[in-house]
Amino acid sequence: MLAGKRILLIIGGGIAAYKALDLIRRLRERGASVSPVLTRAAEEFVTPLSVAALAGANVHRDLFDLTAEAEMGHIQLSRSADLVVVAPATADLMAKMAGGLANDLASTLLLATDTQVLIAPAMNVRMWQHTATVRNRAVLEGDGILSVGPNDGDMACGEYGPGRMAEPLEIVAAIEGILDRATGPLAGRHVLVTSGPTHEPIDPVRYIANRSSGAQGTALAAALRDLGAHITFVTGPASVPPPQGVTVVKVETAREMLAAVEAALPAEAAVFAAAVADWRVTNAAERKMKKDGSGTPPALSFAENPDILATISQRAEGRPRLVVGFAAETDDVIAHATAKRARKGCDWIVANDVSPATGIMGGSENAVTVLTAEGAETWPRMAKDAVARRLAARIAEALA
Structure with a gap:
């Protein structure tokens, strides 16, 4: 179902970033190509080398890449995908999306894209339940942003509750469902x-x-x-x-x-x-x-x-x-x-x-x-x- 599909994967900075490596593998084994974007915080959890090796593609990291930006690379990158996926979508990234901020490559891509966006939230349970995050979630839903998860479970911090990022296969299933709609009888209407x-x-x-x-x-x-x-x-x-x-x-x-x-x-x-x-x-x-x-x-x-x-x-x-x-x-x-x-x-x-x-x-x-x-x-x-x-x-x- 994903053969030939292009996924722009934005990896946020959270402990769940390690799951993004398996997500890349699952997407590629189904025939999708993955263009990975790492936030600075994400590099604290996964290395650009491991992401690039699994994706078989260059990792995009810097908004001010002179070579890419000579051709408005961030615009091209944001428009060339069939779907933009943010996994993990941290509280910070969700706040930037809801507020329309664009102060790094990831947030600029999300603001510049005209492609459907799917987020897989992941954060501490208290952060997920905080009024600011609840407000941001409502804004994103109203803007037509899709989401998968989060799940309940044990946190890296030792707490328990909603906030665990959806498992890679759950995210893959959500991606397949979204892209299937793109070829539905009412696509584009x-x-x-x-x-x-x-x-x-x-x-x-x-x-x-x-x-x-x-x-x-x-x-x-x-x-x-x-x-x-x-x-x-x-x-x-x-x-x-x-x-x-x-x-x-x-x-x-x-x-x-x-x-x-x-x-x-x-x-x-x-x-x-x-x-x-x-x-x-x-x-x-x-x-x-x-x-x-x-x-x-x-x-x-x-x-x-x-x-x-x-x-x-x-x-x-x-x-x-x-x-x-x-x-x-x-x-x-x-x-x-x-x-x-x-x-x-x-x-x-x-x-x-x-x-x-x-x-x-x-x-x-x-x-x-x-x-x-x-x-x-x-x-x-x-x-x-x-x-x-x-x-x-x-x-x-x-x-x-």
Whole structure:
């Protein structure tokens, strides 16, 4: 699977750097070529000679290599690989990536590359759990950086917990999965996915929302990613984490979601799985509302939120080739969804029954009917991941 693939391997400075030697060997025995980059700190753990011998290639170490930089070598190096792998990805390297720093060869390559990046974090458990690292991880995930590991286990320092770098074969498997996506049916295509609920404020501590967990939209974004698509994932405050390897845009309200959707265009397909609040409070209070002892509740006035699905479906310019909406209904599901598809102007509607007895809203399974210009197709109840994979395959077929 890796025959002929070019891997740019950045080795960070941690005790796990010794595993990078085995990783190089595993990659080369599968036919990949490896261009190794050593940070200064990494040279304290592995030698350039051992890395070069295993890689069968020169080791890149210095940003200010006059011979290489005469031809802008760091730019060439960052663009010539099929995948950039950082193993081990130390806390320092992750901080540099999250902050956009470029003060050595490794960080400059990571900032200059337009290639997908996979990191294999490795550090002390306290460093991994530190708020700064947690923040940096979230930034990198939002930027579409993929990761493998870390694993739980004994540390070189004698502590135990998450922070051990993934084993070389785990990293190889992750590399194979990523590069397999690059040849998938949606490779190179941009797909927009919305997910989760929206929160419409009543006052600073209260809001109007719904019971959507975001699980179906998240699963769908992951399934489309696995077919090779570049995903912009616009999500409200969901109870499930966003998938790795997608561009995440977090919003709160319906108006924020519409703005994020419009900013993400153009896209070849747009899938609107978010459960957007139909109304917002127009007289939301700037301070927490208090009971005044009269027993009279405060009077709330409402306005209709923008219709995101209809707005994008009816665009005169820049409309995605395929626009897919979702219809969460509690009665007359097919009739309501058919009317919604005609009213909104979208290509497909994915309808489901979310009445309390079904357990679908917030649950792990779904039962959907896909309505298109050709008619309605009802699928059996299945896990939301399975629904996502089946729908992603249909989208890929439609865009082929």
